Each structure stands twice: as structure tokens, then as C-alpha cells.
Amino acid sequence: xxxxxxxxxxLSLSPGERATLSCRASQSVSSSYLAWYQQKPGQAPRxxxxxxxxxxxxxxxxxxxxxxxxxxxxxxxRLEPEDFAVYYCQQYGSSPPWTFGQGTKVEIK
Amino acid sequence: xxxxxxxxxxxxxxxxxxxxxxxxSGFSLSTSGVGVDWIRQPPGKALEWLALIYWDDxxxxxxxxxxxxxxxxxxxxxxxxxxxxxxxxxxxxxxFCAKRRLGAPPAYWGxxxxxxxxx
Numbered sequence: 001x002x003x004x005x006x007x008x009x010x011l012s013l014s015p016g017e018r019a020t021l022s023c024r025a026s027q028s029v030s031s032s033y034l035a036w037y038q039q040k041p042g043q044a045p046r047x048x049x050x051x052x053x054x055x056x057x058x059x060x061x062x063x064x065x066x067x068x069x070x071x072x073x074x075x076x077x078r079l080e081p082e083d084f085a086v087y088y089c090q091q092y093g094s095s096p097p098w099t100f101g102q103g104t105k106v107e108i109k
Numbered sequence: 110x111x112x113x114x115x116x117x118x119x120x121x122x123x124x125x126x127x128x129x130x131x132x133x134s135g136f137s138l139s140t141s142g143v144g145v146d147w148i149r150q151p152p153g154k155a156l157e158w159l160a161l162i163y164w165d166d167x168x169x170x171x172x173x174x175x176x177x178x179x180x181x182x183x184x185x186x187x188x189x190x191x192x193x194x195x196x197x198x199x200x201x202x203x204x205f206c207a208k209r210r211l212g213a214p215p216a217y218w219g220x221x222x223x224x225x226x227x228x
Contacts, residue, residue, distance in 0.1 A: 044220055045156065101155070
């Protein structure tokens, strides 16, 4: 089973700042099958990034994903009020279980 | 427009079997490459992937829960059913179903349904 470790656990930033979130895998993620989700309280997760760097339909370009192998990053270029939420990474490679990270909370400083 | 909605009991007793139904629209589970996942989230905790069924009836389960889970589909009703046996209070969570395509992550999610396990 691939274990995903996200850091930091909480990121305290102000609107307009840049957010950098990390997701590290315990073993290489095949074909960069790494996704990022945003989740707000009481809502289902929303797919932001798939294939490590491709934005999902309708996702603005302030969200960008990079990385390969075991190290992946989600960057939010300029935080807006609606971006304060919890972000999860997930690997969806060839074999289950398709694990999630423990999440990074981006909160208003 | 793709929508999914979970339904089932909100409260189950320990040792009982939980049966949840995901009713969807806007796509067909008979279309090549399409799958439906079940994912859960205990209150205040992270997401946990549970099971997946593909259009061709290929089924995948979380290894840690495999012995307790059964996933089935009814293509004519546009439904996917997840059963989980021997429920325990630690299984208290919001259960989500989500649509994916082969080689892609779940992109469309239901709103989730909170299931509490308590005597």
C-alpha cells in the first residue's frame, strides 16, 4: 500500500499570498497518477488536479500541480477567500488501494 | 449533467450490516471505462477509499476491509450498492460515491451520507 504524507498539516496564510502544499509517497506513483482535491466543510471533495499536473474541468489556472515519482506539489498562486479549505492528495495508480493523504488545511492568518 | 446521490440508513447498530445505494444520472455504468467508487470520511478525519466497480463488473476492494465489503451494480436502475458487514462504531463516517473513468481519479462526487454506528 502506498502511504501519502502531506505537509504541512496546517498552512496559515493571508489572502493574496502563495500557498505551497506537499504530498510525499512511500513509493513511486505509477504514471504520475496523483490527484489533488479541495474540500470545504460539509461538502464533497472537488477534483482540482489529475495526472499530477493537469487541471480538471473548470479549475482556474491559479491552481497548479507539479512533481513525479514520490514528490508532488500543489501551488495556489494567489489565495482568495474561497480557497481556504482542506486539500487532499490521492494516488490512483494501477493497483488498489487508492490511498489519500491526511490533508492540509489552508487557513486564514 | 452528472449527479450521484447516496442513500441508506443514518443509524446502524454494532454488528449489523450496512447497505448503501448510490443512484446516479448523466452517465451509464454500461459504458466502457466507467467506474463508481465508494469512499468514506470519519468526522474530522481524512478520506478513505473503500471499493470500486467498473462497467465490466470488475470489482476492487480495500485490502483492509475486503472481508466485510461487497459492491454490486444494477445498470438498468443506474445504481451501485455497497454492503459492509459487522459494523462497528469506528465505521461512523460520511460515505461518498463517486464516478471515475479508467485511468482517472473520481471526478464527480455525491453529497455524501452520514452513517452513525451506535447501540
